[in-house]
Amino acid sequence: MSSKKKKHKRHGKQQTRAHAPAAKINQALQPEKAKNPPARQPAAGNRSAAAARIDWFSNLNQETEHTVMTRNVSKIYHLGEETVHALDDVSVTIDRGEYISIMGPSGSGKTTLFNIVGALLKPNEGNVFIDEVDVAQLDANELAWLRCRKIGYIFQSYNIVKVFTALENVTLPMLFAGVPPDEAQDRAINILERVGLGDRILHTPKELSGGQQQRVAIARAFANRPAIILADEPTANLDLHTGEEIIHLMKEMNREQGVTVICATHDHKMLDISDRIIWMEDGRVKKIANRDEVKIDIAEMREK
Amino acid sequence: MIRKTSQAEWEIGELALKPGLVLSMAFSSLKIRLTRTFLTVLTITTASGFMMYLLTMPRSDDPVDRDGWLLMLGLCLLVCAAGVMNTMLMSVAQRYREIGTMKCLGALDSFVLFSVIAESAIIGAVGSIAGIILGLLITTLIGAAEYGSGMFSYLRFDGMTVKILIVICVGMSLTAMGASIPAWIASKMPPMDAMRGEK
Ligand SMILES: Nc1ncnc2c1ncn2[C@@H]1O[C@H](COP(=O)(O)OP(=O)(O)OP(=O)(O)O)[C@@H](O)[C@H]1O
Ligand SMILES: [Mg+2]
Numbered sequence: 001m002s003s004k005k006k007k008h009k010r011h012g013k014q015q016t017r018a019h020a021p022a023a024k025i026n027q028a029l030q031p032e033k034a035k036n037p038p039a040r041q042p043a044a045g046n047r048s049a050a051a052a053r054i055d056w057f058s059n060l061n062q063e064t065e066h067t068v069m070t071r072n073v074s075k076i077y078h079l080g081e082e083t084v085h086a087l088d089d090v091s092v093t094i095d096r097g098e099y100i101s102i103m104g105p106s107g108s109g110k111t112t113l114f115n116i117v118g119a120l121l122k123p124n125e126g127n128v129f130i131d132e133v134d135v136a137q138l139d140a141n142e143l144a145w146l147r148c149r150k151i152g153y154i155f156q157s158y159n160i161v162k163v164f165t166a167l168e169n170v171t172l173p174m175l176f177a178g179v180p181p182d183e184a185q186d187r188a189i190n191i192l193e194r195v196g197l198g199d200r201i202l203h204t205p206k207e208l209s210g211g212q213q214q215r216v217a218i219a220r221a222f223a224n225r226p227a228i229i230l231a232d233e234p235t236a237n238l239d240l241h242t243g244e245e246i247i248h249l250m251k252e253m254n255r256e257q258g259v260t261v262i263c264a265t266h267d268h269k270m271l272d273i274s275d276r277i278i279w280m281e282d283g284r285v286k287k288i289a290n291r292d293e294v295k296i297d298i299a300e301m302r303e304k
Numbered sequence: 305m306i307r308k309t310s311q312a313e314w315e316i317g318e319l320a321l322k323p324g325l326v327l328s329m330a331f332s333s334l335k336i337r338l339t340r341t342f343l344t345v346l347t348i349t350t351a352s353g354f355m356m357y358l359l360t361m362p363r364s365d366d367p368v369d370r371d372g373w374l375l376m377l378g379l380c381l382l383v384c385a386a387g388v389m390n391t392m393l394m395s396v397a398q399r400y401r402e403i404g405t406m407k408c409l410g411a412l413d414s415f416v417l418f419s420v421i422a423e424s425a426i427i428g429a430v431g432s433i434a435g436i437i438l439g440l441l442i443t444t445l446i447g448a449a450e451y452g453s454g455m456f457s458y459l460r461f462d463g464m465t466v467k468i469l470i471v472i473c474v475g476m477s478l479t480a481m482g483a484s485i486p487a488w489i490a491s492k493m494p495p496m497d498a499m500r501g502e503k
Pocket of ligand 2: 110111112232
């Protein structure tokens, strides 16, 4: 079993930048790289090997962790004669622990980007790296593992299994992951308490309000302690107040667990808590606003 | 922003198929659609009851008569298989989003495949066992009416183990055949569609 497992070592920026099917090649390069740190300054021929080594290691430590990285991702749909560029050359880098909001008009490609980042859809061009591993090189079982353990999904229409109780819904991904049933149940109860549903664990979706269902979905998404949470308009079906509660819950979980949250939303009120905002238009990234710019942008928008 | 790398490397794992989870999934799916489950079980019961009846009643001397019965049995089994397939297709179509969602949570294709097959295998097993009881009952009643107390010399209640096994095998393979296409369709359902669109 263990021989089947692949080890994916994190690699330096230089390698990941040199995109394309390079990830496989990178793996092949790993042992060599460990022995010979890349000579980043070929001109400094007089520097000792030891110095170069230190230089390389310090470089490694300073590197931020890129949880999600897309490189020149394009997705094209063919509708009869027409071709739709749902995504057109999208390159974004998202670091560990960030809370990212994605905004853009309807049809700008937000959902498509989510599907591709979430390894649910293959891009026509470009590469997606999750924790610096190229998703394209994974087989079906590894993809299922990635979806199970690394990524938590929160949907606009909740998508909690209708015939299961809240508890069963939250337990399910843990059972898929191979957590023993008893432990899974204990953990599920803990998480449900955390999202404020401690008194409703045995209710089915029919007996829960939209906001409560979305809380179940959040609990479920966090069940396997993922690295990334993808939320596609999680508040679109909720009233403003409930929506705000949900967003704040996600923000709290993001802070507590250091999970990277990527959230598509149309609601400008939700942007205050974002670390960065990615604006999309016609399948392209129009602008990425950093935390300090975020407030200004919102102020501008409110004036309009 | 400078963050230290907490994990220098990480492993992509493998997910294993858990038979227990497959079974409980199949059972809960049957429980939820109890009425339809019951009806499908009933068709299997009828077909295998008919089969058991033919296996235990005295053989007809008239070859034309015998062929007629066999033809009827064949048709009955065919209709039954189609019925199972219809039920399973509906069960799968109804769960399109659910299956897509479960794949987002880490359900393997094989998990979906086997839970659909297990679902119909349970229908097959329950239906054929009920059918065996029904068939024997009918044979006994008709035999009693026709031959009275001497009926056991006419009725073919010999080699019952083999006969029971035949009926169960036919019943189970019938449902397996009926379920194979829906199960395949379900296992190939894409996970992404759960993400898109409304209910
Ligand atoms: N399966 C598909 N087949 C054909 N075209 C598609 C498909 N999915 C998306 N598209 C097209 O791709 C473009 C981007 O769609 P997407 O759903 O990503 O937009 P969005 O930003 O999520 O919009 P919204 O805010 O309304 O959810 C749209 O023009 C859409 O029509
Ligand atoms: Mg969308």
